[in-house]
Amino acid sequence: MSDDVTPVEEDTVAQGGHAPEESLFEAPPLAEQERMCEAILFASAEPVSVRELNDRMPHGADAAEALVHLRKRYEGRGVHVVKVGDAWAMRTAPDLGFLMQKETVETRKLSRAAIETLAIIAYHQPVTRAEIEEIRGVSVSRGTVDQLLEMEWIRFGRRKMTPGRPVTFVVTPVFLDHFGLASARDLPGLKELRAAGLLENRPPPGTIPLGVKSDEEEDEVLDLSDGQPELFED
Amino acid sequence: MSDDVTPVEEDTVAQGGHAPEESLFEAPPLAEQERMCEAILFASAEPVSVRELNDRMPHGADAAEALVHLRKRYEGRGVHVVKVGDAWAMRTAPDLGFLMQKETVETRKLSRAAIETLAIIAYHQPVTRAEIEEIRGVSVSRGTVDQLLEMEWIRFGRRKMTPGRPVTFVVTPVFLDHFGLASARDLPGLKELRAAGLLENRPPPGTIPLGVKSDEEEDEVLDLSDGQPELFED
Amino acid sequence: MADTDLFEDMEKMSVAERMAAEALIVDVDGFEGPLDLLLTLSRTQKVDLRKISILDLAQQYLNFVERAKRLRLELAADYLVMAAWLAFLKSRLLLPPDPTEEGPSGEELAAHLAFQLERLQAMRDAAAKLMAQNRLGRDFFARGVPEKMERVRRVTYTATLLDLMQGYARLRTRDEFRPFIMDRDSVFTMEEALERMRGLIGFAGTWTDILSYLPDGWENDPKKRRSATAATFAASLELAKEGKVFIRQSETFAPIEVRKRDGRDER
Numbered sequence: 001m002s003d004d005v006t007p008v009e010e011d012t013v014a015q016g017g018h019a020p021e022e023s024l025f026e027a028p029p030l031a032e033q034e035r036m037c038e039a040i041l042f043a044s045a046e047p048v049s050v051r052e053l054n055d056r057m058p059h060g061a062d063a064a065e066a067l068v069h070l071r072k073r074y075e076g077r078g079v080h081v082v083k084v085g086d087a088w089a090m091r092t093a094p095d096l097g098f099l100m101q102k103e104t105v106e107t108r109k110l111s112r113a114a115i116e117t118l119a120i121i122a123y124h125q126p127v128t129r130a131e132i133e134e135i136r137g138v139s140v141s142r143g144t145v146d147q148l149l150e151m152e153w154i155r156f157g158r159r160k161m162t163p164g165r166p167v168t169f170v171v172t173p174v175f176l177d178h179f180g181l182a183s184a185r186d187l188p189g190l191k192e193l194r195a196a197g198l199l200e201n202r203p204p205p206g207t208i209p210l211g212v213k214s215d216e217e218e219d220e221v222l223d224l225s226d227g228q229p230e231l232f233e234d
Numbered sequence: 235m236s237d238d239v240t241p242v243e244e245d246t247v248a249q250g251g252h253a254p255e256e257s258l259f260e261a262p263p264l265a266e267q268e269r270m271c272e273a274i275l276f277a278s279a280e281p282v283s284v285r286e287l288n289d290r291m292p293h294g295a296d297a298a299e300a301l302v303h304l305r306k307r308y309e310g311r312g313v314h315v316v317k318v319g320d321a322w323a324m325r326t327a328p329d330l331g332f333l334m335q336k337e338t339v340e341t342r343k344l345s346r347a348a349i350e351t352l353a354i355i356a357y358h359q360p361v362t363r364a365e366i367e368e369i370r371g372v373s374v375s376r377g378t379v380d381q382l383l384e385m386e387w388i389r390f391g392r393r394k395m396t397p398g399r400p401v402t403f404v405v406t407p408v409f410l411d412h413f414g415l416a417s418a419r420d421l422p423g424l425k426e427l428r429a430a431g432l433l434e435n436r437p438p439p440g441t442i443p444l445g446v447k448s449d450e451e452e453d454e455v456l457d458l459s460d461g462q463p464e465l466f467e468d
Numbered sequence: 469m470a471d472t473d474l475f476e477d478m479e480k481m482s483v484a485e486r487m488a489a490e491a492l493i494v495d496v497d498g499f500e501g502p503l504d505l506l507l508t509l510s511r512t513q514k515v516d517l518r519k520i521s522i523l524d525l526a527q528q529y530l531n532f533v534e535r536a537k538r539l540r541l542e543l544a545a546d547y548l549v550m551a552a553w554l555a556f557l558k559s560r561l562l563l564p565p566d567p568t569e570e571g572p573s574g575e576e577l578a579a580h581l582a583f584q585l586e587r588l589q590a591m592r593d594a595a596a597k598l599m600a601q602n603r604l605g606r607d608f609f610a611r612g613v614p615e616k617m618e619r620v621r622r623v624t625y626t627a628t629l630l631d632l633m634q635g636y637a638r639l640r641t642r643d644e645f646r647p648f649i650m651d652r653d654s655v656f657t658m659e660e661a662l663e664r665m666r667g668l669i670g671f672a673g674t675w676t677d678i679l680s681y682l683p684d685g686w687e688n689d690p691k692k693r694r695s696a697t698a699a700t701f702a703a704s705l706e707l708a709k710e711g712k713v714f715i716r717q718s719e720t721f722a723p724i725e726v727r728k729r730d731g732r733d734e735r
Contacts, residue, residue: 079272104620115627328602328608371503372500372546414608422601438577439572439580440572
């Protein structure tokens with residue numbers, strides 16, 4: 001706020017300091033001119049020049065002077081009065097730009113490659129990239145591993161004591177938490193997968209064929225756990 | 235609004251008086267919160283709810299409190315902080331309207347029927363089409379209601395608990411914003427109309443069979459007080 | 469919509485003017501229904517709406533309809549319905565009340581009509597006040613260049629346990645079927661170690677390194693050795709807990725030794 005501008009001074013400026021143009025009307029007090037500039041700048045879609053401000057304000061008003069006070073008033077506020085070329089505008093303070101962002105979170109299904117890679121890490125940890133590739137039969141893209149690392153579902157484990165000392169991957173507590181597992185050892189084995197019908201070539205009645213992405217997949221988990229409560233137990 | 239809050243107190247509140255909520259992060263000082271509210275309201279053409287302000291501001295911030303100070307700061311300025319329903323907005327001071335370049339999109343000329351229908355909805359809400367017709371003594375055309383719905387000045391309210399469960403109409407925040415009303419309670423002359431009994435739903439004598447009447451009336455009363463608890467309270 | 473009697477005016481007009489005026493009168497947009505017409509007619513009484521004479525108003529309305537008929541104007545049905553109702557109301561108001569007749573009295577009906585007129589007038593006034601409010605885009609203005617809220621989209625990925633298992637099953641059954649076993653052949657369980665130690669401990673009267681209890685063939689393969697060592701160690705602890713052996717280690721990383729607990733220890 002412009003602490004140094006008191007109403008008394010404003011009147012002086014408006015009445016005394018302003019050279020009397022041959023006008024029939026007296027110019028409004030400076031405080032009022034400041035209000036006017038403020039409203040015009042606020043509502044205008046484009047920056048407004050001093051000339052245009054003067055045109056729009058009552059006769060005898062001095063926009064340039066009013067702007068000085070207005071600018072001062074907004075110093076340190078959440079909104080600033082800024083000069084844009086020859087014109088003036090009001091803008092939000094640059095340091096508050098982060099408030100103008102809205103973060104939306106979108107949830108997507110993990111890709112098949114990522115799921116397979118993750119599964120191998122979970123079942124075989126600690127496991128090297130070469131081992132993953134051997135099991136998958138295809139090379140593992142950097143992006144897939146990076147994605148899993150970024151999600152904090154996997155992390156680097158100890159280097160293997162084999163030639164080249166390759167890094168290994170292991171799953172993290174975040175992973176266990178997400179899948180509701182106490183430890184990676186709680187992952188069901190192949191025998192259990194088979195018992196649950198997950199290894200059949202033909203899809204069991206009422207389930208979705210393997211590999212078919214579907215929104216219902218989540219429901220299936222519910223169905224499974226309901227129908228076969230012993231599935232995930234040892 | 236606590237009009238007795240002085241700038242000195244603001245600092246006290248910001249530093250000492252703010253009770254620590256169980257948050258990992260300390261809320262920014264109140265002066266900073268005020269700047270944030272200022273920037274957000276300034277940047278938005280639409281009113282912003284306190285809830286959204288809180289969502290956008292850092293954790294632990296109290297938009298409601300910051301708004302009290304912000305509103306006070308803009309008192310008498312060329313731009314005001316105004317309440318619109320549950321939300322807040324910055325608007326130019328009405329007395330400066332003469333300076334503004336009028337929006338070219340002056341809303342479609344509303345017919346007399348539309349204006350009267352709008353007024354009846356605003357003052358009698360929630361109100362059914364039959365009640366509007368009873369008041370105007372003429373049927374309400376579909377186009378009139380559609381126009382008001384399209385302008386987002388009215389919307390459907392709760393159904394009335396009377397036979398047929400007719401839909402009701404209520405006014406919207408867009409309506410409040412357009413007419414510069416903080417709430418429907420601020421409609422001009424509302425108190426006088428109510429005192430004169432002109433907002434009562436008075437059925438024509440002898441039209442409703444006794445017995446049914448009392449139940450229905452009770453329902454309607456309940457409906458009114460339930461549906462719009464804040465609207466017609468004093 | 470003048471304050472004076474509309475038909476008096478009309479009769480003074482030329483035919484062309486009259487036609488124009490008539491068109492206006494029957495136009496429902498010009499007169500918004502019978503209640504609107506009644507309200508307009510009531511203004512000729514030049515009194516407060518609360519003091520209006522409904523009897524006079526009914527008569528005025530009936531005259532209006534009568535003259536409209538004479539002018540062969542087609543009035544909308546609701547105007548005629550209102551006329552019939554007002555004629556009925558008029559008779560109720562003029563005749564002494566018939567005690568055998570049911571329903572509301574003429575006064576009650578008249579009072580309600582007066583209420584309706586007053587309420588309609590009140591809503592008209594309210595509408596005018598509402599439209600005279602300061603209005604957005606006319607008297608006060610919103611921000612001229614609203615800043616768009618930047619949407620920062622953050623994508624999180626998810627997968628279910630079933631996805632994981634299906635993915636794994638898919639891999640393991642793709643080429644050759646190799647049942648998954650948790651490499652049990654390199655795991656020596658604690659139960660096995662315990663069983664083995666129980667059998668051997670009877671011979672250990674002196675301190676013996678627990679590593680000597682490792683099963684044959686488990687010392688060389690590092691995986692097997694690790695598992696067997698851990699299991700044997702755990703089994704030793706178990707036996708110590710049961711009070712069957714003593715266990716000791718002279719310093720960190722030194723060999724761990726066990727000895728059977730026997731008669732001399734009880735002394």
